[in-house]
Amino acid sequence: xxxxxEMLVEFEAIxxxxxxxxxxxxxFVSKVNPTLEELGDIKVAVSEAVTNAIIxxxxxxGGTIQMRIALDGHKLTIVITDKGKGIPxxxxxxxxxxxxxPEEERSGMGFSFMEAFTNELMVESKPGEGTRITMVKMxxxxxxxxx
Amino acid sequence: xxxxxxxxxxxxxxxxxxxxxxxxxxxxRQKIKEKMQEAYVKYIVFDFQNxxxxxxxxxxxxxxxxxxxxxxxxxxxxxxxxxxxKKVLSFSGLYRIVTPWEQVVVDEATEMELKE
Ligand SMILES: Nc1ncnc2c1ncn2[C@@H]1O[C@H](COP(=O)(O)OP(=O)(O)OP(=O)(O)O)[C@@H](O)[C@H]1O
Ligand SMILES: [Mg+2]
Numbered sequence: 001x002x003x004x005x006e007m008l009v010e011f012e013a014i015x016x017x018x019x020x021x022x023x024x025x026x027x028f029v030s031k032v033n034p035t036l037e038e039l040g041d042i043k044v045a046v047s048e049a050v051t052n053a054i055i056x057x058x059x060x061x062g063g064t065i066q067m068r069i070a071l072d073g074h075k076l077t078i079v080i081t082d083k084g085k086g087i088p089x090x091x092x093x094x095x096x097x098x099x100x101x102p103e104e105e106r107s108g109m110g111f112s113f114m115e116a117f118t119n120e121l122m123v124e125s126k127p128g129e130g131t132r133i134t135m136v137k138m139x140x141x142x143x144x145x146x147x
Numbered sequence: 148x149x150x151x152x153x154x155x156x157x158x159x160x161x162x163x164x165x166x167x168x169x170x171x172x173x174x175x176r177q178k179i180k181e182k183m184q185e186a187y188v189k190y191i192v193f194d195f196q197n198x199x200x201x202x203x204x205x206x207x208x209x210x211x212x213x214x215x216x217x218x219x220x221x222x223x224x225x226x227x228x229x230x231x232x233k234k235v236l237s238f239s240g241l242y243r244i245v246t247p248w249e250q251v252v253v254d255e256a257t258e259m260e261l262k263e
Contacts, residue, residue: 015170022166022200040200040231047202051169105176105211109203109239116238 005031006070013054013063013082021050021067028069029076032140041117042076042137048110049080049133056100057084057131076139081132087125094123150197152182157189157221163198167205176208189221192248196227206239213244224248 009024011017022043029042046067053065068079087093093100094115099108115121120136153160159182164171182188191212195201213223226248228236236242 015168015173018168018170019166036231037234040234043200044202044235047168047200051202051204055169105207107203107207107210107239109206113203113235113238 003031004070004072006068008066008068010064010066013058013065013084015054017065018047018050018054021046021065024067025069025078029071029139032071032074032076033143034139035142038137038139042078042135042139045114045117045135045137046078046080048114049078049135052110052133053080053082053084053131055104055106057082057086059085071139074138074141076137078135078137079132080135081130083130086127086129086131087123088127090123090125152178154182154186154188157187159183159186159188159191160194161191162194162196163201163205165197165199167198167201167208169202169204172204172208176211179212183215187219189216189219190224191216191221192224192226193245194226195229195232199229199231201232201235203239206235206241209241209245217244222246224251 005028007028011020025042025046026039029039050065054060057063063082063084066081070077092098094111096112097108099106111121111123114133114135118135118137120134122134123131125131150162150164152162159179161175161179163175193209209223209225216223223245224247225236225245228247
């Protein structure tokens with residue numbers, strides 16, 4: 001399948017939009033017939049990135065989150081961007097169990113989930129400017145339309 | 148669907164929503180807090196019957212309740228975990244601190260048989 005498709009959405013950095021972002025991605029990839037497992041994985045990964053933008057990037061004060069979704073054949077690329085406070089040390093932030101908000105019962109597993117549930121994860125960030133998360137995942141290479 | 152928390156003596160049973168994310172967790176955490184002020188809870192059962200998605204916010208919620216109960220000698224159980232959910236629970240390492248409820252029921256039954 002040489003098909004490509006792309007979409008760009010912007011939404012408010014509020015908790016309600018975590019599920020909205022997952023639904024948008026699920027609908028967008030449905031035409032390549034992903035398996036239930038692939039769909040579950042990408043939804044969790046999106047949830048992690050969007051949640052981080054809301055609670056860490058904008059620290060719950062709101063702002064705009066941009067989500068770009070592109071499909072090139074079976075290759076899905078998702079880019080989630082916030083213009084929040086940014087991450088001073090990305091390498092440290094990506095360590096399993098590292099969190100700057102333990103008092104809010106964060107487990108520091110978000111990046112680990114994004115990494116484990118996609119094929120590629122890239123994190124770019126600048127303190128005071130914002131954060132851009134890029135995730136790539138192969139979807140529906142084995143037709144999941146039966147499940 | 149009955150999504151009310153149930154309190155019985157020192158047991159708290161928590162039916163979880165379809166998708167457990169940061170937004171949902173905030174609401175559940177509040178409900179748990181209220182119930183735990185009503186009674187001295189020692190045991191919590193998280194019921195995944197209706198759940199098909201959970202992200203790290205859910206992990207934080209469950210681990211948090213574990214820490215709260217562990218100091219009073221209590222325990223956290225998870226029930227009706229689908230294969231889909233097992234992946235997330237296993238990956239997070241949560242099984243080191245919570246017990247599958249179904250396992251407890253089986254263990255107790257075997258124990259009874261052995262005694263007979
Ligand atoms: N978009 C972001 N903007 C600013 N800081 C971020 C952003 N995303 C992540 N971080 C920082 O990286 C840390 C690790 O993120 P990660 O998602 O792995 O864990 P967490 O969000 O703290 O906990 P969990 O995801 O398990 O609830 C965060 O605690 C935060 O300091
Ligand atoms: Mg996170």
